[in-house]
Amino acid sequence: MLASLKKKETYTHYLATLKYSLYCITHPMDGFWDLTHEKRGSIAAANTILIITLIVRIAQLYFTSFIFNTVYWPEINIFLYIASIVFPLALFCVGNWGLTTLFDGKGRLPQIYMATCYAMTPYALIRVPLIFLSNVVTVDEAEFYGVLSGLSLVWVALLIVAAMIQIHEYSVSKTVLFMIASVFAMLVLVFILLLFFSMVSQGIAYFVSMAREIMFRL
Amino acid sequence: MKKMMKIICAFAASTVIALSSSIVACADDTGYTYNYDWWGDVQFSPDAYNVAGVFTTVELGLDKKLNMPAGLFIYERTVYICDTGNNRIVELERTDVDKFELRRIIENFKGGKGPNTLAGPTDIAVTEDGYMYICDKNNGRILKLDMDLNYVMEFTKPSDPNFDQSLSFLPHKLIVDDAGRVYCIATNVNKGLIKFEADGEFSGFIGATKVTYDWTDYIWKKIATKEQREQMESFVPTEYDSIYVDHDGFIYAVTSNVAEADLDAGTADPIRRLNLLGNDILVRNGPWYVIGDLYWGEGGGYDGPSRMTDITAFDNDVYVALDRTRGRLFFYDDQGRMLWTFGGNGNEDGYFKSPIALDHMGFDLVVLDTLDCSITLFTPTEFGSLVYKAIGEFQAGKYTEAGETWQEALKLNGNYDLAYIGIGRSLLRQERYHEAMEYFELKFDADNYSKAFKQYRKQWVEENILFIVLGLVLVLCVPLAIGKVKKIKHEIDIADIFRR
Structure with missing residues (x-):
């Protein structure tokens, strides 16, 4: 691992895979096929895109004009805010993988994660200029902002669908069906997680109260 | 972060000033006076009004205690209290800042058909041409008398088929416009205000509220049995509780008959400003609905939304609504932004048992309490006067002075959103756009910010x-x-x- 960090090829490969995200978002069908099948993407680049997305999201809080985004600072928890992206992403990857492996999906979990992260590229690409734009428009021109920020989300959504088509080698209708099914899988996961945490806390509470009882009796 | 720093600095600065100055009325822990900021959070404020006195039977020099008084009217320095339970009207004159003197008691009048005594008078209006109009409720008439109590004419139950003839005519509140037309609210009539021409002729209803119901209610009504239907709320227009005619001839009307769900959704309008056609033209540009209290906690045994029971408007278009649920007074400016709120239920001065009517004398307010049988006189504090001065100066076009006055007000209350916006608007008029933008941004006034920014952007582009x-x-x-x-x-x- 450390040895590979010293080699120059590691960095050129990393930069090439990162740059490949730009090709992916403009040629989604071709791009997402090559992403996994031709190994033109890397997990490192996917992580970078995710981190950039998170940074952009936090930057929006600070720098977007108050006309579009008024932030009630006392209620902001930056970790919850980060989790609001990372947690659904993790749930989606796991839920989607769990379902598609049962139904002939060719994608593996790292591949699903990588493709989803690559699909989030337009979000950062559009939202960064939007932060600047928000500071030079008035309320009358707010539609521009609204349309562009909506566009970034639609683009990301379409890219995720395209990515799933290519990674799992599904037809379009099957992909859409499994995207919807993934949402239910995510709900099931949330339910299980809740159950798990409440069980664990109950279990801990049981031992804590037992220990207390013993201490009282001694 | 910059925004945060600005807010902290402004707050710190105002605190330092507030502590170092001895004349300032500080906001105390009980929170008598407050308003809502942009987020809808309660921000306590220095008192805007002080109680100048509470006047009961003894202080007013009356022979017997007021009995269920229902109406209050002020004409210049004369105060009329409708002593409904005693079938009379008490006329007082304000002789000093905190002093009322009894002038006369109106119990009967000269001339006229029918009884020449009053039966349960609930409201009175006095016009500039020297006539009194009295809601003689239990006699079913509105009397028009001259100042020497001679009968002039009366307005009785309309014979028009539009008026439900099976109902008795019980006029409850009235106003008179410049042309001598009488608008009245009658008990059990929900078609709006009853309008009489100056010659006593009934000329229709105005200002009836549109009946609103959503389709789920409609479906439920369709499938419900007759007994269930009788249990449900019926889709009828609301009755008004009180009306007031302002200096422009527009009618402020309040109704307490509003559903909590509608208030929450912002679809109910408990406070309205009606034009001559009866359309609601109240400006609602504030960040919050013009409904009184935003939060209806059940503290102290009082729950539910504010129920507006009376309203009055100053000459600077600031209007005051009186809430009978919690005994509070809500002040709004001409844009529908809350100036401040104070009052409460209790026995101390400045608190009420059952407030029923209010009116104003200049910027002083008089509130009638029907259970306590007293009137409470409020006079503006330094802070209140400054705010009124700033509003007046802005309306008169003295923008620079208005900005300076708002600065003074800001020194007394660093949390006062309207002061920031007021300074911003003053700077905007002085074409100091960049400074104006800062003030608007502090209090999230996007519309005014955009106005200033548009000009600033234009200037910037031209220069560069x-x-x-x-x-x-x-x-x-x-x-x-x-x-x-x-x-x-x-x-x-x-x-x-x-x-x-």
Whole structure:
């Protein structure tokens, strides 16, 4: 691992895979096929895109004009805010993988994660200029902002669908069906997680109260 | 972060000033006076009004205690209290800042048909041409008397078929406009205000509220049995509780008959300003609905939304609504932004048992309490007067002075949103756009901010047009030039004459 960090090829490969995200978002069908099948993407680049997305999201809080985004600072928890992206992403990857492996999906979990992260590229690409734009428009021109920020989300959504088509080698209708099914899988996961945490806390509470009882009796 | 720092600095500065000045009325822990900020959070404020006195039977010099008084009217320095339970009207004169003197008690009048005594008078209005109009409720008439109590005419139950003839005519509240037309609210009539021409002729209803119901209610009504239907709320227009005619001739009307769900959704309008056609023209540009209290906690045994029971409006278009649920007074400016709120239920001065009516004398307020049988006189504090002064100066077009006055007000209350916006608007009028933007941004006034920013942006572009054009030229030409140079270089590289 450390040895590979010293080699120059590691960095050129990393930069090439990162740059490949730009090709992916403009040629989604071709791009997402090559992403996994031709190994033109890397997990490192996917992580970078995710981190950039998170940074952009936090930057929006600070720098977007108050006309579009008024932030009630006392209620902001930056970790919850980060989790609001990372947690659904993790749930989606796991839920989607769990379902598609049962139904002939060719994608593996790292591949699903990588493709989803690559699909989030337009979000950062559009939202960064939007932060600047928000500071030079008035309320009358707010539609521009609204349309562009909506566009970034639609683009990301379409890219995720395209990515799933290519990674799992599904037809379009099957992909859409499994995207919807993934949402239910995510709900099931949330339910299980809740159950798990409440069980664990109950279990801990049981031992804590037992220990207390013993201490009282001694 | 910058925004945060600004807010902290402004707050710290105002605190330092507030502590160092001895004349300031500080906001105390009980929170008598408050308002809502942009987020809807309660921000306690220095008192805007002080109680100048509470006047009961003894202080007013009456022979017997007021009995269920229902109406209050002020004409210049004269106060009329409708002593409904005693069938009389008490006329007082304000002789000093905190002193009322009994002038006369109106129990009967000269001339006229029918009884020449009053039976349960609930409201009175006095016009500039020297006539009194009295809602003689239990006699079913509105009396018009001159100032020497001679009968002039009366307005009785309309014989028009539009008026439900099976109902008795029980006029409850009335106002008189400049042309002598009488508008009245009658008990059990929900078609709006009853309008009489100056000659006593009934000329219709105005200002009835549109009946609103959503389709789920409609379906439920369709499938419910008759007994269930009787249990449900019926879709009828609301009755008004009180009306007030302002200096422009518009009618302020309040109704307490509003559903909590509608108030929450912002579809109910407990406070309205009606034009002559009866349309609601109240401006609601504030960040919150004009409904009184935003939060209806069940503290102290009182719950539910504010129920407005009376309203009055100053000459600067600030209006005050009186809430009978929690005994509070809500002040709004002409844009529908809350100035402040104070009051409460209790026995101390400045608190009420069952407030029923209010009216104003200049900027002083008089509130009638029907259970306590008293009137409470409020006079503006330094803070209140400053705010009124600033509003007045702005309306008169003295923008610079208004800005300075708002600064003074800000020193007394650093949490006062309207002061920031007021300073911003004053700066905007003085064409100091960039400074104005800062003040608007502090209090999230996007519309005014945009107005200022538009001008600032225009100025900025005009000043920097040279650089902008240069920048554009650079951005467009440099890549072209680079491309050209590369092409030439490439051609030289592949040119035959250099090939060996």
